[in-house]
Amino acid sequence: MSFLGRGASSSNQGGMNTEKLEMAMTELDMVTDVFNRLVSVCHSKCINTRYAEPDLNKGESVCIDRCVAKFFEVNKKVGEKMQAMGANATAGGGSSFGSL
Amino acid sequence: MSFLGRGASSSNQGGMNTEKLEMAMTELDMVTDVFNRLVSVCHSKCINTRYAEPDLNKGESVCIDRCVAKFFEVNKKVGEKMQAMGANATAGGGSSFGSL
Amino acid sequence: MSFLGRGASSSNQGGMNTEKLEMAMTELDMVTDVFNRLVSVCHSKCINTRYAEPDLNKGESVCIDRCVAKFFEVNKKVGEKMQAMGANATAGGGSSFGSL
C-alpha cells in the first residue's frame, strides 16, 4: 500500500535511499512482531491470571527467564528447519533465520 | 495512512493509475487475510496438536479438504446474508461477496 | 512504512498539513482498534454461541450494555494507572488516557 504513488524514481528522494529505509522499517516491524508474540506467549505460560498481587512472584520471574530462553531456541530450530526445507526460497534468499 | 502526503493529483503519477493499483492491493490484502484465517481455522479443526509425527495423516488430509470446501460455503452464505441485510451499503456498493 | 519516500518537506504538501492529517488518522486507527476489541470481548462475555435464534435476547442485550459500561471503566482505570506509573512517558507526553 505504502509503496503506491511514489513514482518510478522512488529509490532516491530528498537525498534518502528509501529502499534502505524501507528495509530497516520492515526489520523493525518484524522485531516488534516477534517481541509482541513473545510477551503474549510467555504471559500465557507463566502468569497466574487470578491477579492476587501486583508483583511478579519468584516463580513467575524464573518462569519468564526460561520461557524467553526456550522461545529463542524454538525460534532457531524452526528457522533451521525452514531453511533445510527450502521454504525460505520465497523470502528472496534471506539467510538470517534463527539469529533473529 | 499511506494515502496521506501524496498530494491532490495522486490518481496519476509516473504514468500509473494509482487508484487502480490501490484497489488491486486492497484486494490482495483481503485475499491474504481470508487465506490466513482459513489456514488457522482448518488447523484448529483438523490437526492433532500432540505432533507425534511430521506428516499429515489420512484423516487430517481428508479433513482439510472438507474444511476448505465448507469454509467457502459458509463464506458464500454469510456474503448473501449480508447483502440481503443491506449491510454492505457501507462498502460502497461492492457486490462480489460470496464469490471471493 | 507509509512515511518513507515523502521527502523532507512532507509537512506541507498540496496545501495540506500532513502532520495534522496523520495525527487524525492515528487517532482514527486507535478508536477503531478499541472498538474492535470491545466488540470482541463483549461478544465473548455475553453471547451464547449455540446460536439457536437470530436475535439478541433480553439477557444478552442487557449484558452488552453493562459490558460496554464496564469496559470503559476499566479503560479509565488502566489509563490512570499507566499515567501514575509514568509508563506513558514513551508516548511523548500524551495525557488523554482514560478519556478515550
Place this chain on the structure above:
Amino acid sequence: MDFSQFNSAEQAHMNKVIEKKQMQDFMRLYSSLVERCFQSCCNDFTSKSLKSTEETCVMNCTDKFLKHSERVGARFAEHNAETMGASGSQL
C-alpha cells in the same frame, strides 16, 4: 474526532481516506465474521457440504453478530458523546 479545524482540501482528503478505511474495515469485518461463525458452527467434517443445522447456526450467528456489533456501536457512541461533551463530531 473533531475535524472542524481542517481546511477544505484537508477535509476532502480526510473523507477519501476515511472512505477507504471503512472499505477495509468492512472487509475485515466480513472475513472475521466468516471465521467466527465457521469456528462456532462447523464441527463435523465427515462430509464436505454444510448440514442444515450448520447452515441455520451460521445464519443466526451472522445475524446475531451484526446486531451485537450495532448495539455495542450505539453504546460506544453514547459514551463518546458524554465524554467529549458537545464539542465537534465524534466517530
Place this chain on the structure above:
Amino acid sequence: MDFSQFNSAEQAHMNKVIEKKQMQDFMRLYSSLVERCFQSCCNDFTSKSLKSTEETCVMNCTDKFLKHSERVGARFAEHNAETMGASGSQL
C-alpha cells in the same frame, strides 16, 4: 486477481509491491509458526533448555503446519480457479 488490464509500468510496480508483501507475509508466517509450535510443545519451565521431546514436537509441528498450509493453499487455488472461470490470473 486479474492484472491483464495494467500497463507495463503498473505491472512492474505491482510486481515490486507483491514481492515486498510476500517477504512480509513470509516473516509473519515464520513468527506465527514459532509462536504456534512453542505454545503447543513447550509446557515445562523447570529448565531453560529445550527437552528432546519438546524439540521433536517443535520439528513435527513445523513440518506439519507447512504441509497443512500447502494443502489448504492448493484447495484454495482450485476454488478460486473454479469460481472465477478461465478469465485472467488468480492469486
Place this chain on the structure above:
Amino acid sequence: MDFSQFNSAEQAHMNKVIEKKQMQDFMRLYSSLVERCFQSCCNDFTSKSLKSTEETCVMNCTDKFLKHSERVGARFAEHNAETMGASGSQL
C-alpha cells in the same frame, strides 16, 4: 538494528518514523492491556459498575503485565546483544 551506515537525513527521517511507530505501539499496548485485564477480571454482568474485587484485579493485572513486559524486554535485549555481538545498536 544497525543504523550507522545511514546518512544524517536518513537518520533524522528514521528517528521520526521510529517515534511515530513507538506512539502507535504504545497505543496498541494500552488497548491490548485494557482488553486483557477486562477479559481476566470482569465476569459479572449483573451490574454495570466495577466491583471492588474486579477493580483490584484490574490494577494488579495492569501492574503485573507491565512488569512482565519489562522483564521479557530485558531478556530479549540481552539475547539480541549476545547474538549480534558488539556491532552496532540493537532494538
